[in-house]
Amino acid sequence: MQTKRTTFSNAWLPYALLAPQVIVTLVFFIWPASQALWQSLFRQGDAFGIRPPSFVGLENFAALFRDSHYIDSLQVTLVFSVGTTVLAMSVSLLFAVMVNRMIRSRDTYTTFLVWPYAIAPAIAGVLWWFIFNPSIGILPYVLEGVGYDWNHRSSNTDAMILVILAAAWKQISYNFLFFLAGLQSIPQSLIEAAAIDGASRSKRFWTIILPLLSPVTFFLLVVNIVYAMFDTFGVIHATTEGGPAQATNILVYKVYRDGFVNLNMGSSAAQSVILMAIVIVLTVIQFRYIERRVNY
Amino acid sequence: MASIQMDDLHKVYAGGVKAVTGISLDIADGEMIVLVGPSGCGKSTLLRMVAGLETISGGTLRIGDRVVNNLEPAERDIAMVFQNYALYPHMTVFNNLAYGLKNRKMPKDAIDRRVREAAKMLEIGDYLDRKPRNLSGGQRQRVAMGRALVREPSAFLFDEPLSNLDAKLRVQMRVEIRQLQKRLKTTSLYVTHDQLEALTMADRLVVMNAGRVEQVGTPMEVFDRPATVFVAGFIGSPAMNMIDAAYLRETGSADDLDGLPHGTDLIGVRPDDLLMTPPDGPHLRLAGRVALLEPAGAESHIYVALDDGDQPITVRVQGLPMVEDGARVNLYAALAALHPFDRVSGVRVT
Numbered sequence: 001m002q003t004k005r006t007t008f009s010n011a012w013l014p015y016a017l018l019a020p021q022v023i024v025t026l027v028f029f030i031w032p033a034s035q036a037l038w039q040s041l042f043r044q045g046d047a048f049g050i051r052p053p054s055f056v057g058l059e060n061f062a063a064l065f066r067d068s069h070y071i072d073s074l075q076v077t078l079v080f081s082v083g084t085t086v087l088a089m090s091v092s093l094l095f096a097v098m099v100n101r102m103i104r105s106r107d108t109y110t111t112f113l114v115w116p117y118a119i120a121p122a123i124a125g126v127l128w129w130f131i132f133n134p135s136i137g138i139l140p141y142v143l144e145g146v147g148y149d150w151n152h153r154s155s156n157t158d159a160m161i162l163v164i165l166a167a168a169w170k171q172i173s174y175n176f177l178f179f180l181a182g183l184q185s186i187p188q189s190l191i192e193a194a195a196i197d198g199a200s201r202s203k204r205f206w207t208i209i210l211p212l213l214s215p216v217t218f219f220l221l222v223v224n225i226v227y228a229m230f231d232t233f234g235v236i237h238a239t240t241e242g243g244p245a246q247a248t249n250i251l252v253y254k255v256y257r258d259g260f261v262n263l264n265m266g267s268s269a270a271q272s273v274i275l276m277a278i279v280i281v282l283t284v285i286q287f288r289y290i291e292r293r294v295n296y
Numbered sequence: 297m298a299s300i301q302m303d304d305l306h307k308v309y310a311g312g313v314k315a316v317t318g319i320s321l322d323i324a325d326g327e328m329i330v331l332v333g334p335s336g337c338g339k340s341t342l343l344r345m346v347a348g349l350e351t352i353s354g355g356t357l358r359i360g361d362r363v364v365n366n367l368e369p370a371e372r373d374i375a376m377v378f379q380n381y382a383l384y385p386h387m388t389v390f391n392n393l394a395y396g397l398k399n400r401k402m403p404k405d406a407i408d409r410r411v412r413e414a415a416k417m418l419e420i421g422d423y424l425d426r427k428p429r430n431l432s433g434g435q436r437q438r439v440a441m442g443r444a445l446v447r448e449p450s451a452f453l454f455d456e457p458l459s460n461l462d463a464k465l466r467v468q469m470r471v472e473i474r475q476l477q478k479r480l481k482t483t484s485l486y487v488t489h490d491q492l493e494a495l496t497m498a499d500r501l502v503v504m505n506a507g508r509v510e511q512v513g514t515p516m517e518v519f520d521r522p523a524t525v526f527v528a529g530f531i532g533s534p535a536m537n538m539i540d541a542a543y544l545r546e547t548g549s550a551d552d553l554d555g556l557p558h559g560t561d562l563i564g565v566r567p568d569d570l571l572m573t574p575p576d577g578p579h580l581r582l583a584g585r586v587a588l589l590e591p592a593g594a595e596s597h598i599y600v601a602l603d604d605g606d607q608p609i610t611v612r613v614q615g616l617p618m619v620e621d622g623a624r625v626n627l628y629a630a631l632a633a634l635h636p637f638d639r640v641s642g643v644r645v646t
Contacts, residue, residue, distance in 0.1 A: 187380065187382065189378045189379075189380055189382035190382050190384060190385075192347075192349050192369070192376075192378070192382065193376070193378060193382040193384075193443075194384075194395070195348075195349070195368070195369045195370060196347060196348075196349075196369045196370065196374065196375065196376050196396075197370070197395050197396035197399055197443075197447075198370035198396055198399035198400050199370070199395070199399050203399065207395075208384060211386045212385070212386060214386075
């Protein structure tokens with residue numbers, strides 16, 4: 001793309017205009033990230049300053065992969081991310097398809113469906129905590145009526161379902177908007193041509209609409225995985241706090257627990273470095289793909 | 297192969313907008329009917345009602361001997377070519393053509409045979425593995441045609457299929473579509489806003505305006521005897537000149553205007569029928585000044601401002617004009633070549 005070149009009369013002005021953004025990035029992103037990188041190579045000194053931090057190279061990383069808790073957490077993260085992504089994407093696609101059929105009420109429904117996105121993750125977590133609370137919540141009460149004894153404080157499965165629901169619920173709004181926009185960019189005449197070609201409603205969806213949505217779907221897939229892995233701290237913290245017995249202790253929550261609760265800074269830093277590597281890989285995939293977004 | 301019968305068709309949109317008001321039309325088996333009219337005249341709506349893409353608010357529509365008012369598009373056994381071609385962008389040309397056949401559960405080898413036949417007929421056999429985005433406009437147009445004819449439907453519906461092509465290709469495809477239609481003898485309904493396309497392609501053309509039919513007839517009937525002022529102005533290019541009969545009487549230029557039917561107060565005359573020399577027999581004479589010369593290759597258009605007249609009139613002559621810009625000219629038209637109209641109703645006086 002050709003952009004217009006602007007010439008500044010004062011040589012320092014462009015740098016001054018860029019400075020705020022650069023400073024924010026340096027202070028809040030680059031500095032902590034490099035700190036984590038540095039710290040991940042050290043063993044924590046003791047609290048009294050008698051034994052200084054000692055350089056251990058990659059020992060923190062090696063220790064992590066020997067630690068069964070960490071491998072468990074990886075597995076939990078995998079289940080949680082896949083569950084959250086699949087649930088958030090399928091439900092939002094369903095909503096988008098349904099709202100796209102509306103004519104006059106479309107904007108109203110869109111507004112309502114976007115609201116959850118405006119709610120802070122911790123608040124969303126608390127809402128779900130109330131709804132699912134084994135003693136005062138409405139859902140366990142209903143489930144008990146059908147013979148299911150809900151208790152996410154003792155059941156690993158219940159706890160996982162709860163955090164997946166809470167995390168997916170928040171992401172549905174975001175996905176919904178993208179899917180709706182994607183649906184609206186499909187020319188109506190394609191659907192009409194398919195109808196004349198004898199494709200039933202569901203056949204049209206699977207053979208025409210879904211393939212044409214694939215760029216949006218892939219973009220959302222990456223965004224949702226990143227969300228589930230890194231942005232769900234608030235949801236976990238407000239509902240299960242990683243329990244019961246580490247059943248919902250996803251990687252990003254474990255970083256916090258090990259670092260700030262258990263004060264094992266070296267290991268925590270190494271874990272966040274691994275997370276950083278994962279997010280870099282995902283971002284690269286995403287950008288590579290967006291560059292040639294149109295696959296047909 | 298089937299006839300199409302429209303009986304008093306109406307379309308009223310939610311909100312009360314009337315797009316089509318009372319259209320009745322019998323289309324014979326194998327006939328090519330062209331719906332022509334300006335934007336918003338309801339011609340596309342009518343076509344989409346036949347296709348089943350718009351609901352029918354009133355009246356009866358028959359394809360063959362079935363009433364199809366409430367049938368799904370797929371059940372009507374029609375095929376449609378869209379203005380933007382509506383090719384499936386994620387499918388190869390082969391799959392674009394095969395899609396409709398697959399949906400009808402046709403055996404694979406039969407699909408293959410039919411697709412290759414159609415592709416051969418349209419000369420797109422070399423592109424069967426390509427995706428639509430790798431095709432030129434003309435090739436896409438052919439694929440869209442192929443998708444319609446591979447199904448061997450009882451009727452083709454065309455919704456301004458040539459309007460996205462450049463002028464040269466448009467003429468070429470116009471000829472090809474017409475030849476194909478004549479060969480296959482498939483009943484066709486063709487929508488266009490281009491009067492030349494309408495005149496050249498139609499067995500019969502239907503001129504529409506504001507949701508109504510203005511005139512139905514063969515191209516020459518419609519051209520030679522336009523039924524209304526609207527048709528007279530829409531069909532033929534440059535458009536027919538309209539001259540107030542009162543003006544002619546005042547300027548006394550008519551030899552014998554009384555020869556025209558009683559009640560004529562608006563007179564239409566085609567640019568070709570205005571002559572620079574007086575013809576034999578009764579004629580009218582107009583005097584004016586050349587306002588603009590417009591050479592257009594094999595022919596030229598002369599715009600003449602009539603003395604005391606309020607609008608310029610157009611004259612078409614072969615070759616280069618023999619007059620100078622700004623020169624005084626006399627124009628003549630045989631009375632037999634005039635089109636008499638009633639100004640208020642806009643209807644031809646007979």
